[in-house]
Amino acid sequence: MIYDYLVIRFGEIAIKGKNKKTFVIKLEKDVREKLSRFTRLEIKRHYDDIEIKLNGEDGQAVIKILQSVFGIQNISSAIKAGKDLDSIREGILRIVSEETEAKTFKIAARRKDKRFPIHGSELNRELGAWVLTHCDRLSVDVHHPDLMLRVEVGVHETRIYGHEYRGAGGLPVGTSGKLLLMLSGGIDSPVAGYLMAKRGAVIEAIHFQSPPYTSDRAKQKVIDLTKKLQSFGGKINLHLVPFTNAQLAIRDQVPEDYRVTMMRRLMFRIAEKVAAKTGALAIATGESLGQVASQTLESMNTINQVTNLPILRPLIAMDKLDISRIAKQIDTYDISIRPYEDCCTIFLPKAPRTRPDRKHAAHFESFLDSDALVDEAVQGVETLTIDGRENEDAFSSLL
């Protein structure tokens, strides 16, 4: 690869005014962490971008990793030239002679340093003519060029950009505070977690399990999903809640059609307590309006009654197909479709009520010792920390 530099540009962070620096510093930290195995890289933070000198490391591999870091709008490959026309020409020619597949090109030059004597438009003509006289293969196409050569004359040096790669967008992980994600093991909740992480949230995850009705494999599934979410940055605490007794009590005390509503209410009560313990300021779910009985407006209204915390539902207006598409893209889909029962699918009534109301729910709940059930569940929480380090377990020494 001829390009020896990569330049990372920020999306939204760039408009954060006085907070910009905090965001950029966090992003720089994330970038360094993700690229730590490429020991030869030199990473430098500037006001408007982060610059990476490759020093012979595999540029494509680095780009691939950068594309999963939140807060990056795009990544450009680049070379550097001096601040005189000859040096810029020489740089352009280096790229052109290397990019043998390209048939058409365009030059887009700009001087950031206004002291540079040649205007942008003048520079375009100058360099365009230079390429045309030195490379017979190429012709100009200003609309759809195979090779877009952006030239940026800065204060100290000139950068010439080759290819631009799209980044993941969003905000650096951890710049938006902490929330508690209700992670079921289905297709939706990991996607909800991904979207919230992309907006900079720190994720804590909570999962309800009901042994022996649910198995170790179901638990492993949730751990694997958490690992995938973690791969986008930060570390994730996964709280595993024992939920069997609560479900048995609901089965014994609550009419069949209200059981789902009641289960969700108890889950929110428990989640609220866990959120308070961990400092999470909101709860996120993978609910999508009308997808199942518990996700109608009536259900959400009835279930939401039990908590004051903001309930964030990033998928609320999305179709199942679109959600699945994201799940495939972030690699959680194949894990989500593993066929193990989770606590939402056991004791499922044949016809759950799609339009429950608060009055009935409160009445039925009065037959349950909710506080005791909630306390018992919260006491029994097992917390795993998923931090992306390959955990040294019995398997590691075998393989």
Added chain:
Amino acid sequence: MIYLDNSATTKPYKEALDTYRIVSEQFFANPSSLHKLGGQSEALLSRSREKAASLLGVDDHEIVFTSGGTEGNNLAIKGAAIAYRQRGRHLITTSIEHVSSLNAFKQLEQLGFEVTYLPVDREGRVSFEDFKRAYRKDTILVSVMHVNNEVGTVQPVREIAEFLKTKPTTVFHVDNVQGFAKIPLHLKNSGIDLCTISGHKFHGPKGTGILYVRSGTLLSPLFSGGVQENQRRAGTENLPGICGMVRALRITREHENSGIQHLSALQKQLRAGLSEIDGAVIHTPLKGAAPHIMNVSLSGIKSEVLVHALEEDDIYVSTKSACSSRDTEASGVLLSMCVPEDEAKQAIRISTAFETTSEEIDTFLRALKRHVQQLKIVMR
């Protein structure tokens, strides 16, 4: 003992055998069993798959664990030909493939497929131009070995892969049993759809292997049965073997770069030593060959005699491919390279491993010189 038959099989790493034994003892439950023990075996299986995938630079679900090279080649070739038989009936391979590929193609011919066998030049290499000429609209499968198992010649699989990238109706299989960890071959986005490797060729346990199946490539399974390996290979998984192989894979990867350099140095040493022997004709090309194979004919001495003579000194080399060495015919690969039949019957194959030392090569060369002189006197 000086073991120079590493293309036939390698000595397993101690670590791989440790893993094999521990997994056999502690994770004997069937990964498909519902109970917790089964769950543990399943978790270990999926960790092995992840590890193998990351070591090969591919996705987890693109890994199919097999029983070795022969199964991998059969599953790839017959599996793809049968899965895509509605698209076309034309297949392309080479005349110097391993018997597990060649005979799979013979079987497909009986089922009505048409097969083009590409010839090779004097160095044992197929030509990319020949391939392009043979390629047709109805070609559904191309199968080419990366490194020839008898002479070590590297085939133009990268060029073919690049060409086939733009031909979505053709599946490309590479038999990389001999090339793996000897000549680097990138799989992801390479144009290669299927790739066979074998565990016991890189110091793993026997009866293990991996078939890489690019996401989206269909295969008709060889075995009817359960849904193991994502319905591509029925049968209870050989978990101890798989884990042992993955461990060997990791160790091999760790030593790959320095190992290949070491093999090249040994090959130079061998070549220099062999060229001093009267009547030695080296068949392994100087350029474009794997670093671990050296094929040479010693004029006037039948290869089998030499193999037995060397074994008296506790030195082990082979005549040709172990899978076809029992028949007394001359090597088909050498004949394809236009080596005269007499000379082909005098060929031995010397194949090294990362652990082979320069001293061992010296000792081997000295022994060979001695035997060649003696045998020439006897056989004159």
